Amino acid sequence: MKAKTYSISDLSKEFAITTRTIRFYEQQGLLAPSRQGQTRIYSEKDRVRLMLTLRGKRLGFSLAETRELFDMYDSTREGDEKQLEYMLNILARKRADMEQQLKDIENLQRELASAEERCLSALSEVRKREKAQRAAS
């Protein structure tokens, strides 16, 4: 039952972020580490929340949005009807957002691939010409 814990620098190293960032997330209500005296002690749950927060960032979520999702997730246990309906709405919106992002990414991937092709062929053109030039000198 020895629950694994982490120091702030453990987490900052693992996720390649500054301790300032981690404290800031706490201040924004995203993390709630326990304390040992003054020092923050992070549980596995805190670590997961940090991961989720960072993933949220990669997906364009604001910290406030992520926090809202966390809060709702927690309050879902209480089973308030209004809350549940509200959460379902948010979930539907997020899912729509993700659908859009999927399309965006697929399109961009296609474009990046074709840009890469054009780039490579332009590059081989340049190199062919260089070679010809060297041969002629």
Add this chain to the structure above:
Amino acid sequence: MKAKTYSISDLSKEFAITTRTIRFYEQQGLLAPSRQGQTRIYSEKDRVRLMLTLRGKRLGFSLAETRELFDMYDSTREGDEKQLEYMLNILARKRADMEQQLKDIENLQRELASAEERCLSALSEVRKREKAQRAAS
């Protein structure tokens, strides 16, 4: 040969953004509309760039990044070897980013779906209990 053009408010309506935003993007070098006197005239190319800029935003690109991509795309025509190699590097990085985002989205979609399930079953629980309560009164 009558090339279609757009006014600033045309574009602001189409994309549901303010004219301030559009002018700001121009100031950041993302758009380059021609002028008729003082008034800006947007070409189809401008419109496409605006679309791409907005998509970039949805995918977490900064305006500076998007601008860099535009600039590179344009300068690719000139076929400078260094430039081409540089662009290929950037393209590779972006593709890796997009791969990560794809994974992020797939994971989040799964989680949203399961959160929705839990939410719905919690909701039906609540309603069942309410019904029972009404019947008992």
Add this chain to the structure above:
DNA sequence: TATAAAGTTTACGTTTACGTAAAGGTGAAA
């Protein structure tokens, strides 16, 4: 015991991406 290494709080600074006036020009309709 002193000195580094890691932790803390407080607080002002910075960048990005616009928002929000203020003050004015231009052309068409009433």
Add this chain to the structure above:
DNA sequence: TTTCACCTTTACGTAAACGTAAACTTTATA
């Protein structure tokens, strides 16, 4: 002709997400 509606520039304001520095405590180690 005046009154809209739409355009312009200039410029200060702002929210989000940290960066950075100062000043201090606690713990480990030489």
